[in-house]
Amino acid sequence: MSEQKRQFDLAIIGAGPGGYVAAIRAAHSGKSVALIEDKELGGICLNWGCIPTKTLLAGADVLRKVKMAKEFGVNVDHFHVDFPAMLRRKTQVVERIRKSLEGLLLSHKIHILRGFGQFRSKNEIIIKGDETYAIQAEKTIIATGSRPRNLSAFPFDYHKIHDSSSIMELATLPNKMVIVGGGVIGCEFASLFKELGVDVVVLEALPMILSLEGKNVSDAMTSSFKKRGIAVHTNVAVKSIDTHGDGVVVHMGDDLAPISADIALVAVGRQFNNENIGLEKIGVAMHPAGFIDVDDHLQTNVPGIYAIGDITGKMLLAHLASHQGIIAAQNAIGIDSVIHYNAVPSVIFTHPEVGTVGLTLEKAQEKGYDATIGKFPFQALGKSQASMETEGFAQVVVEKRSGQILGAQVVGHEAATLIAEMAVAIQNELTLDCITETIHAHPTVSEAWLEASLIASDTPIHFPPKIRRS
Ligand code: NAI
Numbered sequence: 001m002s003e004q005k006r007q008f009d010l011a012i013i014g015a016g017p018g019g020y021v022a023a024i025r026a027a028h029s030g031k032s033v034a035l036i037e038d039k040e041l042g043g044i045c046l047n048w049g050c051i052p053t054k055t056l057l058a059g060a061d062v063l064r065k066v067k068m069a070k071e072f073g074v075n076v077d078h079f080h081v082d083f084p085a086m087l088r089r090k091t092q093v094v095e096r097i098r099k100s101l102e103g104l105l106l107s108h109k110i111h112i113l114r115g116f117g118q119f120r121s122k123n124e125i126i127i128k129g130d131e132t133y134a135i136q137a138e139k140t141i142i143a144t145g146s147r148p149r150n151l152s153a154f155p156f157d158y159h160k161i162h163d164s165s166s167i168m169e170l171a172t173l174p175n176k177m178v179i180v181g182g183g184v185i186g187c188e189f190a191s192l193f194k195e196l197g198v199d200v201v202v203l204e205a206l207p208m209i210l211s212l213e214g215k216n217v218s219d220a221m222t223s224s225f226k227k228r229g230i231a232v233h234t235n236v237a238v239k240s241i242d243t244h245g246d247g248v249v250v251h252m253g254d255d256l257a258p259i260s261a262d263i264a265l266v267a268v269g270r271q272f273n274n275e276n277i278g279l280e281k282i283g284v285a286m287h288p289a290g291f292i293d294v295d296d297h298l299q300t301n302v303p304g305i306y307a308i309g310d311i312t313g314k315m316l317l318a319h320l321a322s323h324q325g326i327i328a329a330q331n332a333i334g335i336d337s338v339i340h341y342n343a344v345p346s347v348i349f350t351h352p353e354v355g356t357v358g359l360t361l362e363k364a365q366e367k368g369y370d371a372t373i374g375k376f377p378f379q380a381l382g383k384s385q386a387s388m389e390t391e392g393f394a395q396v397v398v399e400k401r402s403g404q405i406l407g408a409q410v411v412g413h414e415a416a417t418l419i420a421e422m423a424v425a426i427q428n429e430l431t432l433d434c435i436t437e438t439i440h441a442h443p444t445v446s447e448a449w450l451e452a453s454l455i456a457s458d459t460p461i462h463f464p465p466k467i468r469r470s
Contacts, residue, residue, distance in 0.1 A: 008034040011137035013117040016043020018309030018321030019143030025329035027108040036117035041101050045318040048165040055090040060195035083173050119278030139304040139332045146270040146310035154241040160248050162265045174262035178250045180238045182209030185267035191350035200230045205237040214360030220411045296338045298328040343427035347416035352392045355419030358407030358426040361397050370400045374456025376448050378412045383443035389413035394448035398456050403431040432457045
């Protein structure tokens with residue numbers, strides 16, 4: 001049978017963490033599934049985002065521990081950073097996972113179609129790869145993702161002005177770098193490069209870095225960054241970047257002195273991959289900001305056409321894309337499923353790490369809750385003292401009347417893993433009692449949730465009582 005005549009129950013455009021998970025979920029039902037990908041299986045997350053950055057950050061963490069070794073009673077006399085070796089390891093990890101992902105997809109009998117997918121009509125997709133051909137699909141999930149926002153005032157040249165992908169291809173470490181944007185990506189790379197010995201300056205247009213995570217988290221990260229020698233300038237909007245033989249000069253307006261560095265990383269948000277896929281042709285409704293509008297079944301305004309992941313303009317997170325993938329696939333195969341966004345964890349792999357889920361205190365109050373917090377510092381935990389990881393805190397946001405947990409924020413060692421407990425709590429509408437009545441193993445950092453919940457309940461154990469004024 002020639003490719004031109006192939007028919008599928010479901011086609012998925014984009015094989016990132018949204019698209020490939022949707023493909024596997026749909027394949028459980030025995031439906032025929034086509035997964036269309038123009039670049040690499042696994043998308044940005046596996047190839048240029050989550051996994052390679054976390055591999056490099058793991059290397060930086062080893063270095064951090066080596067630097068602390070003497071305090072643990074371990075003498076490491078000579079060490080140096082072999083950056084090319086770190087990069088090689090990053091590539092190996094990505095390649096290994098990509099290979100197993102391909103095997104996994106094939107084991108589920110998913111048809112991987114290489115090329116750029118474009119709607120010719122609602123049920124027909126042209127695939128432009130080494131050859132061009134068309135397939136028929138009864139239903140389609142659009143999972144085309146996003147890419148770094150390229151500003152015309154200082155476009156990427158991928159040599160001195162980098163985006164979050166090209167920065168990972170540097171052959172050597174710069175002496176100094178300027179990071180434009182103190183959001184998630186800017187802060188993760190600031191943390192990584194500082195650990196590797198680079199002089200790092202972060203420039204953020206808003207009054208605080210990591211502004212979406214709330215004031216407590218932002219303040220803690222700002223002071224931690226400053227303590228480690230990362231220069232953080234807020235209320236500073238970058239206007240232009242000049243490049244020259246030796247590096248870059250970053251301009252922030254007339255009244256501020258320009259900053260020179262070897263390279264700049266621009267991390268000012270992302271733009272949606274909505275072009276050339278034929279959305280207009282089939283009448284898919286788009287938001288003016290460029291993302292695809294979907295309902296709570298992840299269906300677009302065109303019946304049978306779904307969208308998931310970054311292209312839906314929700315939180316741009318791999319794990320949310322995967323979850324959306326499962327919901328959309330279930331709807332596409334006839335299992336009625338609805339998405340909820342109230343318990344989406346967000347994790348930032350800086351040092352110290354950040355984990356958040358649900359509402360911050362500010363957001364809870366904005367929504368009209370009579371809310372309070374219980375905040376416990378890692379300094380007061382035995383496990384944190386033992387491992388010399390005492391920076392940061394765990395905090396629960398609760399409704400005073402019912403004790404329901406509305407949100408949680410944690411800054412510190414293992415924060416990204418710790419936040420899972422609170423995601424379960426919020427997803428299942430648990431109250432403080434559910435946490436305080438759960439036995440948390442000792443000595444572990446998970447005790448921070450128990451202690452924070454006890455503080456919020458006004459019955460602190462390893463923390464002094466509130467001072468009561470009569
Ligand atoms: P972002 O939206 O988080 O932060 C961009 C920052 O740049 C903002 O704070 C903004 O005020 C600032 N900015 C914009 N223009 C500026 C200018 N001219 N001068 C100075 N500052 C300027 O975007 P980011 O960091 O690029 O991340 C993109 C997305 O990727 C985010 O939505 C994030 O959730 C996601 N992501 C998540 C990760 C994680 O969960 N660990 C890792 C990487 C990305």
